[in-house]
Amino acid sequence: MQKGLFSALLQLADDHLVLGHRLSEWCGHAPMLEEDLALPNIALDLIGQARSLYTYAGEIEGVGRDEDALAFCRIEREYQNLLICELPNGDFAQTILRQFYFSSFMLLFWEQTLKSSDATVAAVAGKAIKEAKYHRRHCGEWVIRLGDGTDESARRMQASCEILEPYLGEFFHTSYDSLEISQSGVFPDKNTLQEPWLMDVREVFQAANLNIPDLTHAQKGGREGRHTEAMGHLLAQLQYMQRSFPNMAW
């Protein structure tokens, strides 16, 4: 049970750290000032959620690893994030669409996690749900405006749908560990989130004139530590300071 909980916390924390890092790459590069603040705002929320999860994972593991040790001092194969989180940002449309998919999923996930049998996990959900609601709303509105916008924005949004499609099935992939954890009532069973998630996506995609994605051919591996080639480059940047100056604090 403890090993399963540690692994489930780590998966969730890795999703948030890696995606938060990707979003932070937009800082200073977004197409307009308003989004230059909005995207790093979301990134900071995600990294804040990752911190709580890593800290609790470290306590559960019980060998003295803190949030920094877990976030910065593991090797690539030990990260268990979803592949979609580590994909390069692409253009603004692709970043927004990925964030919409993720935030829509996380909103449903946190809603179910509010009634977790684990009090710490339920508390993290209580804080995260407010943030996820805003992320879902902000990105959903952008998907509609880009998908149903100019010829160019519609073309870019549809192209993003095709790039991200193979990575959607992994959201609902249940490993042996996560099955055990959902049965003990700590986290929801991800399979049960697929239908409500698709309903949410359908509603936005209809308003955005986009084709509904197909989840059947899912690219998997992130949960087992098998990553895309983008992951090593991401970690090189993410881990640089802690690797160069071990135990640095600032």
Place this chain on the structure above:
Amino acid sequence: MVDEEEIPLWEVFIRPRNGLAHRHCGSLHATDSKMALQAARDVYTRRGEGLSVWVIPSVQISASDPQDREEMFDPSDDKVYRHPNFYNIPDDVGHM
């Protein structure tokens, strides 16, 4: 950088606390009112500044012409009696 025709300018008003009025705090670009409210939240309320946000399209604001300044505002300069400065306030009233 931002196309004013496609992404218009909005004026942002924030109410910091209950009982206070909304105050103008700046402007931003957004495609429509929904996005303008979200951008206002992201740009102007990051440090807990607000409980309520208003946005209005900048083109909807009618402003006085700076060239009319003399006829608009100078006539009030010599009417000091309009300021409530000519009362003796009893000490017991305290700070007003």
